[in-house]
Amino acid sequence: MEEKFEMSRMGELTFIFGIQVRQLEDDTFINQTKYTRELLKKFGVENCSAASTPMKSCSKMDKDEDGQSNNITAYRRIVRYLLYLPARRPDILFAIGVCGKFQANPKQSHYIAAKRILKYLMGTKNVGLWYLKDSSFNLISYSNADYASCKINWKSTSETCQFLGDHLISWFNKK
Known part of the structure; x- marks a missing residue:
């Protein structure tokens, strides 16, 4: 043991x-x-x-x-x-x-x-x-979108990121 x-x-x-x-x-x-x-x-x-x-x-x-x-x-x-x-x-x-x-x-x-x-x-x-x-435990989220800016297929792209206090905890980018 x-x-x-x-x-x-x-x-x-x-x-x-x-x-x-x-x-x-x-x-x-x-x-x-x-x-x-x-x-x-x-x-x-x-x-x-x-x-x-x-x-x-x-x-x-x-x-x-x-x-x-x-x-x-x-x-x-x-x-x-x-x-x-x-x-x-x-x-x-x-x-x-x-x-x-x-x-x-x-x-x-x-x-x-x-x-x-x-x-x-x-x-x-x-x-x-x-x-x-x-740091604090406030959940803050930011997002962005560029509507139909892709020249190939005219789709939009959106991005987000989330912070817990000052800590980046997740993000993504999606067409």
Whole structure:
């Protein structure tokens, strides 16, 4: 019985499922810095200059039927690896979702957009979620909709995020 108890004390949680956890006395910080660094190295952008945003705000991505074709496997690989980040990085959720729509027939413009997300990550490797232990328990929700702005099928996109006090607890993006 005594041995079993000793084995169950594993110490403070610092790393789980690719997520780094730093627990302090009054708060907890979670991020995916290690995964992000490995991702940037895997796609050869660890020495590139950083982008200020994950996606250009003035342009809307579409099918780009006249654009130059791109390597489908390489594009899908980037998108697949990026999909592991939005759970802790809501700032890139929308951009990854847009890139994910073009996996069937990616063009050069889509590949450039996916690479821009990687370049944005270059400048924001250490970004994560900060949870304070003594914040309030007020539930606050924000939502947004862009009515029929998708050039491909004229559907709307809606986004929401919910906070419990100062803590982000959930979010989603839906067409």
